[in-house]
Amino acid sequence: MSRPKDRDAVASPKKAGDVPAGALEGPEEMSPEEEEILRWLKETKFRKVAFGGVSETDVWKKISELNDRYDAAFRAQRAHYEALLGLHEGQDGLGRPHG
Numbered sequence: 001m002s003r004p005k006d007r008d009a010v011a012s013p014k015k016a017g018d019v020p021a022g023a024l025e026g027p028e029e030m031s032p033e034e035e036e037i038l039r040w041l042k043e044t045k046f047r048k049v050a051f052g053g054v055s056e057t058d059v060w061k062k063i064s065e066l067n068d069r070y071d072a073a074f075r076a077q078r079a080h081y082e083a084l085l086g087l088h089e090g091q092d093g094l095g096r097p098h099g
Contacts, residue, residue, distance in 0.1 A: 036069065037069045046059060046062065
């Protein structure tokens with residue numbers, strides 16, 4: 001039995017019905033917070049040390065910064081969805097009834 005040369009060939013469906021609609025489309029548009037995280041990741045550099053590659057302290061600092069950015073993005077997304085839910089339930093974006 002021959003092995004496929006491409007890993008994607010193993011995961012690809014044999015017929016269109018095997019994949020939920022929209023699953024093969026590109027990702028949704030990114031929020032400004034997600035774009036900022038992506039930009040930060042691309043620009044992040046780690047402090048090098050003479051022995052062992054990079055500074056462990058610097059790595060932990062960068063992980064903490066990344067966590068803070070994801071936390072801010074999560075809070076922004078949560079506020080957005082709570083406002084949408086409020087509108088759907090007959091409230092304005094601040095939780096007050098439409099009037």
